[in-house]
Amino acid sequence: MPDLASIVKAYDIRGTVPDQFDAAAAAALGTGFADLVRAEGATKIAVAHDMRDTGPELARAFAEAATRAGLDVVLAGLCSTDELYYVSGILDIPGAMFTASHNPARYNGIKTCLAGARPISLDTGLAAMRDRAQAILDQREEPTTADVPGTITExxxxxxxAAHLRTLVDLSGIRPLTVAVDAGNGMGGHTVPTVFEGLPVTVVPMYFELDGTFPNHEANPLEPANLVDLQKKVVEAGADIGLAFDGDADRCFVIDENGDPVSPSAITALVATRELARDPGATIIYNLITSRAVPEIVAENGGTAVRSRVGHSFIKAEMARTNAIFGGEHSAHYYFRDFWFADTGMLAAMHTLAALGQSDRPLSELARAYERYVASGEINSTVTDAAAKQDQVAAHFATEELDRLDGLTVTFADGAWLNLRASNTEPLLRLNVEAPTPERMEGLRDEVLAIVRG
Structure with a gap:
């Protein structure tokens, strides 16, 4: 019997199929989700899945359980996660997206949202959904059965x-661009052709065949090894830009014309600048391991930069609290007020294409204006007591500016900073360092690692 506590995470559900997650578990979770959203007045939900082989069966089991509980279901079939958010937003109904994002083929999971693509976390419904489903699986409780069952509409x-995204970013007047796109056999291969159809964009497709076994490389562009093929293709094809999507296509990484990655912080600053031009004085959210160039550039463009903890539930909460127009994370999640405060890699990619297409400069030059500091990237260390190591580092830098918003952040007078955060799921400390020069970054990085790994 599946133990749902092992697969229900802080803000999504993810496990291996069928040992941790099977059709019975999906059906039980469908009941739990139906009970949760019916209590908020919902009468209809949307359900979709990505290209994983197990998606249709799991999504159908979930949907049928929800109809037995009395809800109507719009079964949206193959979707990217941000497409499911679109459905939830435009229909103003809760949604469930069956995906395990960039995880290996044996995984599947669910990302859920309330009406209007509002996120659900453990504290706001996932725990209750999990507990109800577990009671059904353990046969301690019966599934909800309505007097009048709901219907499924495909x-x-x-x-x-695609049409909605194109109302948010106008690409019709840009100069012609050649765009290499690595879909990683994920949902970008499904969405990109329709979104870019008819635009002055020539797409050089890579791995557009939908294949949840990921035969070419993992659909996780956060790992540098998974960008190598795209980097080569951009140079070989003479492309103006490269785009790499993760498995469910809600994240997008950018490669310049030389085959070099453009940091997600630079993309955050670029998109923020464009959004502030449209809505002067607006608020922009950035997480605390994003480059300090982001709040600097936001301020220079008349905006208000608000710092957030790492993680999409925190970003979305700050977006809603401040009515921010845009938010960005180092992990290439980008959030838009005009997209129900939800994250969409495709919309960030379109903003980048618009900026490039409206400029006569190559992307490497365009991006340089948004990249002011040298970053270490995230460095993981295995530790037995993460809190004790953080305290040691804090003591070492006791005379500097310290804060504990999310882990330990130390800020230095010369503009350098470091952050140490504990993993929620593994005995790891994650270190990020940024500084004005490579030498300063490397020295600070090594100084901290000597303490952490001492």
């Missing part, structure tokens, strides 16, 4: 989703 939203 509908494809891809064309409508």
């Amino acid at each position: 509908r494809d939203f891809l064309t409508d989703y």
Whole structure:
């Protein structure tokens, strides 16, 4: 019997199929989700899945359980995660997206949201959904059975989703661009052709065949090894830009014309600048391991930069609290007020294409204006007591500016900073360092690692 406590995470569900997550578990979770959203007045939900082989069966089991509980279900079929958010937003109904994002083929999971693509976390419903489903699986409780069951309606939203995105970013007047796109055999291969159709963009496709076994490389562009093929293709094809999507296509990484990665912090600053031009004085959210160039550039463009903890539940909460127009994370999640405060890699990619296409400069030069500091990238260390190591580092830098918003952040007078955060799931400390020069970054990095790994 599946133990749902092992697969229900802080803000999504993810486990291996079928030992941790099977059709019975999906059905039980469908009941739990139905009970949760019916209590908020919902009568209809949307359900979709990515290209993983197990997606259709799991999504159908979830949907049928929800109809037995009395809800109508819009079964949206193949979707990227941000397409499911579009469906939830445009129909103003809760949604469930079956995906394990960039995880290996044996995984599947669910990302859920309330009406209007509002996020659900453990504290706001996932725990209750998990506990109800576990009681059903353990046969301690019966599934909810309505007097009048709901119905399932199948509908494809891809064309409508693409049209909506194109109302938010106008690409019609840009100079012609050649764009290499690595979909990683994930949902970008499904969405990119429709979104870019008819635009002055020539797409050089890579791994567009939908294949949840990921035969070419993991669909996780956060790992540098998974960008190598795209970097080569950009140079070989003479492309103006490269785009790499993760498995469910809610994240997008950018490669310049020389085959070099453009940091997500630079993309955050670039998109923030464009959004502030449209809405002067607006608020921009950035997480605390994003480059300090982001709040500097936001301030220079008349905006208000608000610092957040790492993680999409925190970003989305700050977006809603401040009515921010845009938010960005180092992990290449980008959030838009005009997209129900939800994250969409495709919309960030379109903003980048618009900026490039409206400029006569190559992307490497365009991006340089947004990259002011040298970053270490995230460095993991295995530790037995993360809190004790953080305290040691804090004591070492006791005369500097310290804060504990998310782990330990130390800020230095010369503009350098470091952050140490404990993993929620593993005995790891994650170190990020940024400084004005490579030498300063490397020296600070090594100084901290000597303490952490001492």
